[in-house]
């Protein structure tokens with residue numbers, strides 16, 4: 001285990017329109033593999049990601065590659081090597097697929113990796129001239145993920161990349177993220193626990209705008225009581241097929257008092 | 267017949283002038299959500315700088331031939347620089363405060379005419395121009411002033427250049443993307459503020475060119491010209507928004523919409539002024555605006571939202 005996290009967030013607080021949305025989120029992204037950011041609807045996952053990127057006003061500390069970035073503009077942080085696939089996919093509907101990808105090009109060693117993107121998503125090559133607004137949800141998600149793979153990024157942040165997609169497409173997204181994570185660490189916001197089980201090594205759970213739990217993802221998922229308490233019940237854990245059940249027991253990584261007051265409504 | 271032709275060409279010339287102002291207004295609004303009430307001032311700056319240079323104050327420039335071309339280039343350049351300074355010094359620092367931003371542009375829009383009036387007086391000054399552009403030519407029995415054609419030609423060139431810029435360059439791509447979703451542009455590692463400065467420069471250049479050529483059209487410059495043109499340019503931008511294809515408010519579409527709307531407004535104004543009482547043309551334009559807004563409210567809110 002390497003010591004220093006790739007991304008270290010401490011005491012991240014976000015206030016929007018006078019409303020405190022994040023009260024102090026702590027979060028580490030390991031220097032390799034997938035770190036899952038979990039929590040019920042409205043827990044503050046998306047706001048955390050947007051706060052890290054500087055897309056909303058934030059306070060606290062955001063260290064990326066050992067450098068404090070909380071005062072950096074979004075574009076400056078991104079240029080240090082962050083690929084971001086937002087929750088709403090962030091597609092430019094009136095631009096073509098090729099133009100959406102071209103926007104993400106950044107000057108850097110080796111040039112844009114179109115070979116990789118087209119190998120993973122052959123459809124994007126075939127549909128290069130199509131307006132992105134006319135793509136299906138799954139195809140738009142491919143554009144969004146493709147944009148994060150175009151540059152030699154040091155970190156990929158994907159916010160619910162499987163949300164609203166058909167099971168077949170979910171499997172494809174999982175396959176691509178799995179492959180991407182072999183080369184680049186991924187911070188994955190995900191509600192689909194089968195995805196988390198398959199991809200994530202580490203997890204951070206938010207509740208009501210605070211970090212409620214941090215630890216190995218397998219430990220959390222192996223503890224039905226903790227899973228239910230932190231993430232709510234009845235999550236769709238069926239969309240990705242999986243063979244091996246996870247390790248036997250956990251040691252209850254002291255999930256803090258995330259007494260779910262039930263006000264985290266969708 | 268000859269009257270109709272003259273009215274049509276004059277209306278097109280006026281529409282060309284509106285377009286030169288409206289193109290920048292619409293790009294700036296589309297990309298930055300900034301209503302630039304100082305845009306008319308940029309036109310006035312271009313007009314006075316051209317007038318000053320053509321009057322013999324700028325070495326090499328003058329009222330005829332190449333000297334006049336140089337004067338127009340000078341006026342356009344001064345307007346461009348003024349627009350960039352405006353964006354960097356006033357718009358950018360107030361970016362988080364849209365209300366103050368509007369007030370600042372209104373302030374500049376009032377201060378510049380006052381300043382011009384203080385320096386060169388409140389009265390209209392005759393605008394020098396080449397003899398070749400002050401004459402007329404025959405078209406279908408009408409005597410058409412040449413300066414109308416100059417304006418129409420300049421607006422057509424600006425329209426084509428804008429479309430090439432938006433469709434064929436990376437900066438243009440960034441502008442088109444920024445019109446859709448500024449935040450996502452920055453999240454791709456692009457400093458969208460540079461695009462802001464760029465559209466101000468482009469908009470300022472077009473407005474200042476409009477000021478320079480508007481001097482020919484009106485035969486004079488006065489401090490209030492920019493302000494009165496600005497009102498119609500805003501009408502053109504809003505009407506152009508209603509022409510946009512069902513909310514897919516891309517930048518290219520808004521420029522094309524502004525061009526079409528500028529022609530319609532210019533023609534309606536000219537014909538209504540001639541065939542009804544003088545002055546009713548302005549009213550007709552406002553009525554047209556109201557009717558379009560009532561018939562197609564979604565088209566506008568789609569762009570103004």
Ligand SMILES: Nc1ncnc2c1ncn2[C@@H]1O[C@H](COP(=O)(O)OP(=O)(O)O)[C@@H](O)[C@H]1O
Pocket residue numbers: 016017019021039040041042043044045046047048
């Ligand atoms: N721009 C905003 N303005 C006001 N409230 C917001 C805004 N963005 C998010 N929220 C609120 O903050 C809370 C957390 O939202 P979000 O970060 O999207 O949660 P998650 O991604 O975990 O579902 C929710 O209650 C949401 O309504």
Ligand SMILES: [Mg+2]
Pocket residue numbers: 045046047087160
């Ligand atoms: Mg979310």
